[in-house]
Amino acid sequence: MKGRVFITALCVMILLPDCRNSSRKTENLVLADADSLVSVSAAGSDADEEILRNFSSPLETANLFQVMGVPFTQAYLATSLNASALSGSFNQALSLGILGADLGYLNIYGKTSTSLELVSSIKKLAEGLRVGQFFDFETIKRLSLNSSNLDSLLYLSIDSYNKIDRYLREDNRGYLSSLMIAGAWIEAQYFATQIIKQYPNGLLRDRIGEQKFFLEGLIKSVQPYCEMNDQFRALCGYLADISEKYRDVRISYTDGGTPVKTVKDGGLEITQTETSRVEMTDEQLAGIIDMTGIVRNKLIANN
């Protein structure tokens, strides 16, 4: 009798999915009878928020560095952050965002095997915030060592961050997910502003100017928590300082007519003829560079 009970319990343990990660179940695509499926829409009040909660943005910035031919530089990374020594959810969440941007930079440059230490720090921070179950350390480690599978690695890294973000919001800890986004944005902005000092480039200059929109959204996201404590108050002040440097940056649009379409290799290529243009003086850019560096280094030093 005891043996049967034990075997039944063992079978339940084996067959039960990973209960800790409830969101994973909803993420997986269930290919049920299509007729039984319901219509889904992501459009709605949360849609604007979804744009901001896009952990692939640092990758796009890092990709631009590659397009420009900028070599990889270890010096831009937040190597001084010690995940084991960090205490408090504010520092952990902010650092999780900062290291996420660092990971994106390393991955885009194919430095996947050297990113293992960073991945380990990210895992520690995620566990500190009780969201470690969403960071699939073993698979990411395996893919990092196998550099031929970059796309799967990028997918898993971004997916892990998206799951953490979603879980924190559902768990009424949205302030922590806003901190992650702030950390990731500041770090990616830091890379961009450091690189343009060494490698002046029109494309990167435009990308830095266009961050005005993203920063406005970020400030709105953090705004509800500004009076929560001194740390948040300081962060809101820092973002306002950067925003002030963007005040007179202008973005204009020109209508270019019908897009150019080309069919090739079974796919379609479309070139947009409308353009956006950033109007930003050298002084404004210099102010943004300086303020971003000051803010980022204060945040790293505080941690």
Add this chain to the structure above:
Amino acid sequence: MKKLLLGLLILLPAFTVAAGQAAPDPMMSRCLSSTGPAAKYLKDYRIQLGQGTSHNDFRYKAKMSLWKNTKYRFTLCTADNSKGKLILTIWDDTNKIVLSSVDNDTGTVYSYIDFICNKSGIYQVGFDFTEGQSGSGVSIVSMIQ
């Protein structure tokens, strides 16, 4: 009984390891492998829709930011048991269509679209299945260097 118990104990670690890993699911893996060697993953959309009543409206809509001077690839993967084929349309902030995966003149449905973006901004992406049919699919947004 003892043999069965022993067998289960041997199998346990293997099942535990499998359950703890969150590697891309088969549909996602298949779609990731079809984006091409020059593509770098950015984002994905998972679409599941039942039979629709209208053929003209896109039932899954979301907003995303696209950056100037970037070449994006939108890869569309339809699950085998789908009745329709996954299709995509993108509108800009003025509600003007900037791209569609369907050529209305020829009826061709493209499985991927490369979009050379020259205007940074917020765009609306709309997904559905051809003729408003039911289906499941994945769309992956990648950067092309």
